[in-house]
Amino acid sequence: MYISIAIDGPAGSGKSTITKKLAEQLNYNYVDTGAMYRALTYNFIVNNLTELDEEKINIILSNTTFKVYFDNFKQIVEVNDEDVTDKIRTPEVSNYTSLFAQSKNVRNFLINIQRDLAKENNVIMDGRDIASVVLPNANVKIYLTASVEERATRRYKELLQSDSSLKIDIEEIKKSIEERDYQDKNREIAPLVLVDDAIKVDTTKYSIEEVVEIIKKIILEKVS
Numbered sequence: 001m002y003i004s005i006a007i008d009g010p011a012g013s014g015k016s017t018i019t020k021k022l023a024e025q026l027n028y029n030y031v032d033t034g035a036m037y038r039a040l041t042y043n044f045i046v047n048n049l050t051e052l053d054e055e056k057i058n059i060i061l062s063n064t065t066f067k068v069y070f071d072n073f074k075q076i077v078e079v080n081d082e083d084v085t086d087k088i089r090t091p092e093v094s095n096y097t098s099l100f101a102q103s104k105n106v107r108n109f110l111i112n113i114q115r116d117l118a119k120e121n122n123v124i125m126d127g128r129d130i131a132s133v134v135l136p137n138a139n140v141k142i143y144l145t146a147s148v149e150e151r152a153t154r155r156y157k158e159l160l161q162s163d164s165s166l167k168i169d170i171e172e173i174k175k176s177i178e179e180r181d182y183q184d185k186n187r188e189i190a191p192l193v194l195v196d197d198a199i200k201v202d203t204t205k206y207s208i209e210e211v212v213e214i215i216k217k218i219i220l221e222k223v224s
Contacts, residue, residue, distance in 0.1 A: 003028070003223050005124040006131040007215075009144035010192060011180045012151030014203050014211065018144065019126040021212045026219065029070045031117055031125040033134075034097075036068060036110050038088035039077045041097045050096060057105045068113055070121060104189055129190035131198050140222045141198035142215055150204045151177050 005028065009015050016034075023030035040061075044050070047060050067078040077085050100106050114134050117123055125134065131141040146154075152174040159168050184192040194200060199218055203211045 002119065003122045003140075004118040004135050004138045005140045005142070005219060006135045006138035006198075007124065007126040007142045007144060008128055008131050008192065008194075008198070009126075009142075010128075010151070010177075010184060012155055012177055013144040013146050014154075014208060015126040015144050017208055018203075018211050018215065019124055021208070022215060022219070023073070023124045025212070025216060026122075026124070027073075028122045028124045029073055029117070030075065031114065031123045032075050033110070033114060033125060033127045033130070035075060035077055035085070035088060036113065037101050037106065038093050038097050039066070039079050039084050040064075040106055040109070041100045042084055042088045042093050043079045044100060045092060045096060052099055052103060054103060054105055057100070057103050061105060061109050066109070066113065068117060102187070102189065107189060128184055128192040131195045132193050133190045136195075140219050141195060142218070143194045143198040143200045144211075145200065145202055146204045147202075148174055148177055148181070 005022070007015055007019050016032075020030050022028070043064055044057070044060060049056050049060060065078075065080050067076075069076055075085070076083060077088070111134055114125065118125070118135055118138075125138075127134065131138060131143070152170055155173050155177070156168055156170045159166055181192075201211065201214060201218075206214070
């Protein structure tokens with residue numbers, strides 16, 4: 001029987017970074033659900049679709065072959081027999097991914113693929129609806145969070161690190177995060193929620209390494 005770990009939380013809580021480190025240390029496959037949305041977005045752009053039109057989305061998806069698998073713990077994504085793993089990180093794809101992630105057809109298309117990965121592998125998966133929708137029967141459910149101030153500070157540092165010449169207003173970052181939180185918690189399809197059986201971990205006062213150790217201890221206690 002395979003083990004599945006679901007990690008949810010708001011933007012900037014450290015989900016992706018922490019989940020990847022946990023996967024490495026526990027020898028689990030890290031399921032990058034974001035890459036799947038990016039891959040479909042890439043496919044929509046190739047098909048000249050850049051608007052949220054459910055009818056057109058459904059037509060394209062009905063003619064799309066989509067495959068996700070692991071090669072030595074690396075996730076590979078193929079669309080119509082083309083390996084797009086390294087082609088989906090462009091600014092153009094990034095700009096449209098959040099748009100298509102709102103599509104009910106896109107989410108329905110991906111959910112069974114994500115669930116099948118958990119049936120066939122030991123996986124750790126992060127997102128905003130993993131414990132509530134994608135893997136409601138996960139062996140361990142974690143809800144990562146942090147204060148708005150801490151998440152804004154992290155984002156501020158990331159932006160400065162990428163370009164020290166940037167003029168950044170941390171108050172604008174805080175406002176953006178608050179708006180994103182509201183949208184995630186109030187969206188019509190699969191809103192961000194703290195499910196009853198999830199363990200809440202507040203990362204505000206901890207380093208990444210400390211959080212990894214906290215969650216790793218929880219996982220090992222639950223699945224041993």
